[in-house]
Amino acid sequence: MKIMIALVAITFSMSNAFAADQVKKTPSPAQQAQQDKMKACNADAGNKALKGDERKKFMSECLSSKPASATQQDKMKACNADAGNKALKGDERKKFMSECLKADKQ
Template identity: 70%
Template structure:
């Protein structure tokens, strides 16, 4: 009986460690949403909001659109990404074009 319990415990331990290894990182959009939720939650806590007042604040805060990036900020971000990918010549030009189009102002 003890052997069966030990075996079952071993199977569960092995299964949970495998499940932990398979955990995926959140996408950029998911990470941004999580960060926004943390920031709004922290602001609500600072203001000591409760109940309906907190719900209203969280709704407004989470629904707020981020400020649009300026062209200079977009260029800096795309340029940094192209540099980290070590792109050169036509490949870099193509990447920069696509990157700037993907992040409209």
């Protein structure tokens, strides 16, 4: 009986660990912008057929350049959607929106 209970407990804990690994987090707007920038820089380097040190230098310069500023309205939409996905309400939502909009200004 003890062995059976131990097997059930092990199976249950393994299934929970597996399920936790399967949850995919959505990137924040800032993370998504960085991913998009990486894709664009990589595509540009590929189009220019850059290799080796030349490619490394190009990628470094491309990634360190400032992105085109999003409009305030775009920032509000992205932060608002993120707050909605997190089901935030009241003061929690206000705090999140404030931090989100400040983070996008950098």
